[in-house]
Amino acid sequence: DAEITQSPRHKITETGRQVTLACHQTWNHNNMFWYRQDLGHGLRLIHYSYGVQDTNKGEVSDGYSVSRSNTEDLPLTLESAASSQTSVYFCASSEYVDTQYFGPGTRLTVL
């Protein structure tokens, strides 16, 4: 069965360190998204991609970057982790205007 996976599921890091969160989907979807979930804010869009070599900034992109070298993967990088980036991160994928399928999430703590 097709799926979307995220790794690691839990991560603790220190302020200033570079962190990369992985997202891998086997749906062969063109669209991929990264969201962060914080209490009282729902999910907010960080970055998104419509295909290989395409990346776009979302609502809360400062301090984050993504790259898309193939269809299956969209890694999210925190260039210099800050305590304000402690959150739960979700990756999602979709085909055109259809349903977004979400991964299980990565809980990131920045100390």
Place this chain on the structure above:
Amino acid sequence: AQSVTQLGSHVSVSEGALVLLRCNYSSSVPPYLFWYVQYPNQGLQLLLKYTSAATLVKGINGFEAEFKKSETSFHLTKPSAHMSDAAEYFCAVSDGYGNKLVFGAGTILRVKS
């Protein structure tokens, strides 16, 4: 710009009672609307979606929602709550182009026995 407002961050109902979770949206173009459910420590799962077809949309687990353009609403209902419905529910809106979703803040549903 699009936005979503979910009225009530917490809703509590008795088992067997009607579930009503409220969602109002703002969109400058005809919207696509979604309800997602999140169980503890899990990702989001689609309950139902409105994509400009029938205004009454039926989803999984007995949930349904009605798109009311005049009220800019897309409220989620279920006639009879079950203990397994306890979760957090998110309403989301998309302009359909590129499928970017804007989420509401979420409503935590508690079901009392």
